[in-house]
Amino acid sequence: MARQAGQPLAIRRSPLAIGYWLLALLLAAGGLRADALLDGRRRPFAESRAPVPAGGAVLHSYLQELSRVPPGADLRRLQAQGRARGFRWFDSNVLVRILPVPDRKDEVLRALAQIPGVQVTNAYPTAIEALVPHDRVGALAYVPGIRQVTHPRWFRPMVVSEGLSVVGAVQWQQLPRVLGTVRPTRVGIVDIGFKGYQNLAGTELPSMSRIHTRNFRQDRDFESTEHGTGVAEIVIDFTPDVELYLAAVSTGGELAQAIDWLRQQGVQVINGSIGTDVRAGNGCCSPEYDELDRAWQSGVVSFFAAGNEALSHWYAPAFADPDRDGWLNFQPSGIPVPGPLPDGTERNCFRAERGRDLTLALLWYDWPVTARDYGLYIFDAVFLQRIAVADEPQTGSQEPVEYIELTGLIPHDGTYCAAIRRNQGAGDVPVELFIDSDLCGGRTPCFTYVVPDFSIIGPADGVHVIAVGGTVWNTDVVAPYSSWGPTLDGRLKPDITAPTHVSTRTYGDQGFLFAGTSAATPHATGAVALIHRKVFSAFSGTTIYEVLKARSRDLGPPGPDPMYGLGRLFMLPPH
Structure with missing residues (x-):
């Protein structure tokens, strides 16, 4: 039955809807733990990372999945899935970023030239970008001298x-x-x-x-x-x-x-x-x-x-997990504090509109390769649906990055949360989380917890x-x-x-x-x-x-500072 004009929405809520609202209040008050979201029927992240096939440890999990796709599969569905994970398609080819082992770029290029259909678009000692036919991506796992194959770094x-x-x-x-x-x-x-x-x-x-x-x-x-x-x-x-x-x-x-x-x-x-x-x-x-x-x-x-x-970044000097449940505890300052913390700090939340394109990046300061293995999870704060996961294995040959591109994946206007999990390795290096800066219009913080430094x-x-x-x-x-x-x-x-x-x-x-x-x-x-x-x-x-x-105009605190740098550009009058 349609709601009559002037009828309050509150009296139309079903018991199920009321339950969802109570659940939202629990989340806002820190009454539900992040690890509870992984257990039992409430588990929105039920699928763990894809197993790494023998010989294929260097491939991004999306490319692993692509290598197992049977002939005749719907490429449009695969392309949509790829974009959400940082990949772009050009006809039936996918653009990838190949990271060679140091001093082995030429060896990798010779091997790539032997794979039918592969087109190298640019090549440097630290990274190679190439278009690869979707039915040939599995071959990249067996090219000597490659330490990782992942998505390009996209600029905006x-x-x-x-x-x-x-x-x-x-x-x-x-x-x-x-x-x-x-x-x-x-x-x-x-x-x-x-x-x-x-x-x-x-x-x-x-x-x-x-x-x-x-x-x-x-x-x-x-x-x-x-x-x-x-x-x-x-x-x-x-x-x-x-x-x-x-x-x-x-x-x-x-x-x-x-x-x-x-x-x-x-x-x-x-x-x-x-x-x-x-x-x-x-x-x-x-x-x-x-x-x-x-x-x-x-x-x-x-x-x-x-x-x-500055309003869409979070930073901490180390992975803070005082309750030792594997989930990072966010703090506004980014500085770990001793003792137990409210469970609500295991989520960093943001508002987003339905269908919005959005990217998030998790980084930790362990470049160029890392064996510290972290994962980034995005979920709906009310319905506890998993929206996206970036949880690639970091085993010592991959970059310390997890990246999510939410292209048309936001199901409704509302609150969504990011959670960060440590799978293995020490948590003694700085950790950062970015979200698209235009999400909040440059005036208010995009996250619950924001740290502008760094x-x-x-x-x-x-x-x-x-x-x-x-x-x-x-x-x-x-x-x-x-x-x-x-x-x-x-x-x-x-x-x-x-x-x-x-x-x-x-x-x-x-x-x-x-x-x-x-x-x-x-x-x-x-x-x-x-x-x-x-x-x-x-x-x-x-x-x-x-x-x-040398002629810049000092603003803010006296001397160089991390907000104004040396000062505001100023061209002294010519003499």
């Missing part, structure tokens, strides 16, 4: 102008070129996509003759988003007379290729308003870091978004990458979402901050501002390009940055 925009006057660029723009033309000013931008850039050529962007493009994305979708176009607008606001190089990427391997290409084009500065939560936190262990190091050594300065993760994303955590945090342009206060440092190995990050929440043609104005550290980063890029164009065209980008950072 850092989104959640007035900034020129704030950083002091206007006076520099009014200068003539005082030293003449020595080297042309070339700016590289790597991003997920550049939708509509041609429509802005000759107005908000340089003419098409001065825009050079290269598409490194496997799906060839150069215009997947307008994000990169908005970034380019801010750079060009500083100095329109530049050669602009646009490179579209989506994975870590593609980013490495793009950085190498930009370096070869002779750019002085690279902008990356993109990033990934899946990073080591010490600037190691992936090809894009190697290419960024090489660019720096060539005089190219690379600015990358510090991240929007929330710098990759590759901004790199040694030779300048991490740019965001300050609101008209208040000079760090944006609440802007990621904090330091890095997990103790280096200062962000390096510098710059204005965000600014107007662009792409994102509009008057309430539709370009926000996030995505918008802050091109202010630093544009400043280096402007100084190079006006005064120091014979100097490298790295040299100009060294001059620029």
